Amino acid sequence: MTRFLWLTGAALLAIPLVLLLRRRLAIVAERYKHISRPSNPFGGLLMFLLPLPVLLAAIGSLLYGDLAGLFNHSVGYSLFLGGALLLRRGLRSEADYSRRQVAKMPWPFKTLGGGLIALATAAVAWTSAGHSPLMSVVYGLLAFLGCYLTYGLDPRIAKRFTDRDGIDSTDRVLEALAQAESSIAAIEQSIRNIHNAEINSRLRRIVGQARQILTMLEEDPRDLRRARKFLNVYLDGAKQVTEGYAKTHGRLNTPELENNFRQVLATIEEVFGEQRQKLLEADLTDLDVQIEVLTTQLKREGVV
Amino acid sequence: MSDFVRKFIGVLLILATVGVVSCQALAAPEPAALATPSVLSGPRG
Numbered sequence: 001m002t003r004f005l006w007l008t009g010a011a012l013l014a015i016p017l018v019l020l021l022r023r024r025l026a027i028v029a030e031r032y033k034h035i036s037r038p039s040n041p042f043g044g045l046l047m048f049l050l051p052l053p054v055l056l057a058a059i060g061s062l063l064y065g066d067l068a069g070l071f072n073h074s075v076g077y078s079l080f081l082g083g084a085l086l087l088r089r090g091l092r093s094e095a096d097y098s099r100r101q102v103a104k105m106p107w108p109f110k111t112l113g114g115g116l117i118a119l120a121t122a123a124v125a126w127t128s129a130g131h132s133p134l135m136s137v138v139y140g141l142l143a144f145l146g147c148y149l150t151y152g153l154d155p156r157i158a159k160r161f162t163d164r165d166g167i168d169s170t171d172r173v174l175e176a177l178a179q180a181e182s183s184i185a186a187i188e189q190s191i192r193n194i195h196n197a198e199i200n201s202r203l204r205r206i207v208g209q210a211r212q213i214l215t216m217l218e219e220d221p222r223d224l225r226r227a228r229k230f231l232n233v234y235l236d237g238a239k240q241v242t243e244g245y246a247k248t249h250g251r252l253n254t255p256e257l258e259n260n261f262r263q264v265l266a267t268i269e270e271v272f273g274e275q276r277q278k279l280l281e282a283d284l285t286d287l288d289v290q291i292e293v294l295t296t297q298l299k300r301e302g303v304v
Numbered sequence: 305m306s307d308f309v310r311k312f313i314g315v316l317l318i319l320a321t322v323g324v325v326s327c328q329a330l331a332a333p334e335p336a337a338l339a340t341p342s343v344l345s346g347p348r349g
Contacts, residue, residue, distance in 0.1 A: 050319070057329045073329065076329065120322075121321050125325045129325050129329050142320070143318065143322050146314045146315070146316070146321060149314025150314030
């Protein structure tokens with residue numbers, strides 16, 4: 001009992017430290033937010049750190065040659081790790097879901113992760129910490145409640161998109177975005193096989209531009225109609241040319257091939273820049289129209 | 305309940321369950337080490 005109170009006191013003392021650490025991590029994450037993944041890279045970190053004593057206990061059991069203890073601790077830690085990984089996956093899915101205007105209902109990874117963590121807590125409380133089965137179940141339920149309160153539940157509705165004709169085109173939009181994402185990933189993969197610093201930096205710039213356009217399309221899928229040529233012709237063409245160059249230049253390294261590829265890349269970069277500008281201008285035009293409509297309405301009602 | 309309070313209670317619960325149970329697993333004496341089962345240690349004498 002004394003040990004339990006001592007451990008609870010230590011855990012409560014650790015709260016301000018954990019909160020301080022979370023705040024610090026949030027500041028670091030905010031600093032890198034605009035240049036890396038939009039989701040918080042430290043989301044769910046707590047669930048990776050807290051079960052570490054169980055891993056230490058498993059190592060201790062291994063050192064003492066305690067087979068039963070090793071089995072119990074290893075199973076408990078594996079469950080904790082599985083739950084933490086599912087939870088992190090759920091947090092990333094949720095961040096993607098929040099960022100997009102059109103999205104399918106994500107898999108309930110957060111709920112599954114919380115359930116697995118609850119199971120792990122109950123199992124460790126019963127087999128390793130020596131609590132009664134009833135008390136272990138209570139520990140598990142409280143852990144699930146803690147996960148729910150901290151991380152929330154998974155989104156349960158799909159964000160659907162209907163075009164101007166009133167037709168539901170969610171699947172078409174998602175398919176186009178997934179295809180564009182796979183083309184960008186293929187270009188990134190080819191960069192790893194090309195050993196030319198100048199060409200690689202140019203390709204990275206092109207990938208960056210393509211990602212910016214894709215983000216704009218994710219945020220406003222109405223732009224998809226305007227960017228159809230970019231998705232179907234330019235991006236796919238850029239992927240094919242880059243893959244072809246990555247395969248060929250290792251075997252046949254001629255200056256002529258390099259020059260031709262450089263010229264193609266310059267054209268692609270220019271076209272991608274124009275496409276991005278076109279989408280920005282379209283947004284501006286939409287905003288102009290909205291302002292004009294609002295001004296007309298205000299004038300009609302005698303406000304202005 | 306505000307978002308901060310909800311999250312704070314959630315973190316508190318996680319620390320009080322996952323954190324405490326993990327530390328107890330590390331600190332508790334191994335039952336198997338205190339009373340070694342004959343299956344694992346083999347017959348003595």
